[in-house]
Amino acid sequence: MTLHELETPVLVLDRIKMERNIARLCGRLAPFGVTLRPHVKTNKSAEVTSRIGAPGTPVTVSTLKEAGYFLDHGWNDILYAVGIVPSKLPHVEDLMRRGARLTLLLDNVEAARALAVWCRERALSVPVLIEIDTDGHRSGVKPEDPSLLDIAAALGDEEITGARLAGVLTHAGDSYNCRSAEAIEALAEQERAGAVRAAERLRAAGHRAPVVSVGSTPTAHFARSLAGVTEVRAGVFVFFDLVMRGIGVCDTDDIALSVLCTVIGHQREKGWLITDAGWMAMSRDRGTAKQPVDQGYGLVCDIDGKPLSDLVMIDANQEHGIVRHRADPAATPMLPIGTLLRVLPNHACATAAQHGAYAVVAGGTALEAQWTRFGGW
Ligand SMILES: Cc1ncc(COP(=O)(O)O)c(C=O)c1O
Structure with missing residues (x-):
């Protein structure tokens, strides 16, 4: 798989x-x-x-x-x-x-x-x-x-x-x-x-x-x-995570966690891509908001985990994410409906806490395992 x-x-x-x-x-x-x-x-x-x-x-x-x-x-x-x-x-x-x-x-x-x-x-x-x-x-x-x-x-x-x-x-x-x-x-x-x-x-x-x-x-x-x-x-x-990257403890490429989501719509006049990962999937953590580079709700990558030219998740509803070019809405690529993206989290603890399992890959997109995690008190 x-x-x-x-x-x-x-x-x-x-x-x-x-x-x-x-x-x-x-x-x-x-x-x-x-x-x-x-x-x-x-x-x-x-x-x-x-x-x-x-x-x-x-x-x-x-x-x-x-x-x-x-x-x-x-x-x-x-x-x-x-x-x-x-x-x-x-x-x-x-x-x-x-x-x-x-x-x-x-x-x-x-x-x-x-x-x-x-x-x-x-x-x-x-x-x-x-x-x-x-x-x-x-x-x-x-x-x-x-x-x-x-x-x-x-x-x-x-x-x-x-x-x-x-x-x-x-x-x-x-x-x-x-x-x-x-x-x-x-x-x-x-x-x-x-x-x-x-x-x-x-x-x-x-x-x-x-x-x-x-x-x-x-x-x-x-x-x-x-x-x-x-x-x-x-x-x-x-x-x-992106907070650690923002303070210089790691590089973007070191971030091991991401949320896989799907492009489900466009708002072309606003330069928005709509995805199915909202704050339920990413958490409400906006830890980079206070940092020199605000990453919104997460930095957007392609399916292979490669950052996509300054695309960030600028806003979040419960089950909707809004993705846009960081500086210029007109520069947002209108990726086709169904495109899979991976969003790097601000705060790994908070984002992981929203999920019951890890889909484990070893560099590529082949699924190696599914590891459960628990939550609650
Ligand atoms: C008491 C305590 N020790 C260690 C840690 C680990 O810190 P970090 O998440 O920066 O690795 C935390 C994190 O909140 C903590 O509360």
Whole structure:
């Protein structure tokens, strides 16, 4: 079978590009002697994750459902990298009793106390990382924040509570806003130094904090030093996307994911092609809107994945895409009805989340496999 025979829209994964992207990050991290703990929220697929590391290797997840799915497929060393709340602890317990070696994350005294009580009551031993905010991007406590030590104290004595402080975690998500290699390098160093500093403060206060976990795809690719870091997390590096291309982390040709769609109509006076891939197929993510080159809802390629002279998906309805020449509507080629196109996504995680499977190709249009992915919580 080939892509020509599929009913569109379809999520297409180029396995060759994906494997090249994986090899690139593994090769980059090898000299640093750190563990890669891939964030599997991007791919949500055992088939894809097994190309990064065999079952049993460490993974990071963003939902407990993801943890359950990967546990069922043999990955039991799982970091749940979203702050834990008491209401999710029964789910955590279920996963642990099924054999998951879960590490949890938190950044406040309330969650630490609740976890300590819960572990003690159930005689469960749970490793915990404290989330550190190294760039103001999202959650976490600042490396110098006095509450860092309060959180560690609230976890209590492992011998008594079972909650074990294992170290610190940070995610330099502000790297997505960087505009140069130098800026990403600087942020990578800020991420590293902040996480290491927080771990040192914990150790100086008498806590064990062996794990220093950092990462985002840009900082993982641009870090010059990882001194003091024990593991790196990255997710979107597997597929890459237009946002990563816009900040200079990859080239257009590295993007392994695209949405196959069909030209279903024309609006000649406006220079529009109408396709059957709307925001349901691409997601609403407009991550390149803030970048120097706005790619609309995606960059349009031919069936072989070759970009078509500045055709972009300028707008999206639920099941309709509007494709036009980026600068000059009159320059839009009126491709025949039925033409198959492939649209590169702004944000691979968001676009992939709209689909239940990957149609896998190896460079060309011949279908090599169909890999399922899961969704929901
Ligand atoms: C906690 C955490 N770690 C790692 C990552 C991976 O970052 P990226 O998608 O840039 O590879 C994310 C992504 O959102 C994250 O939230």
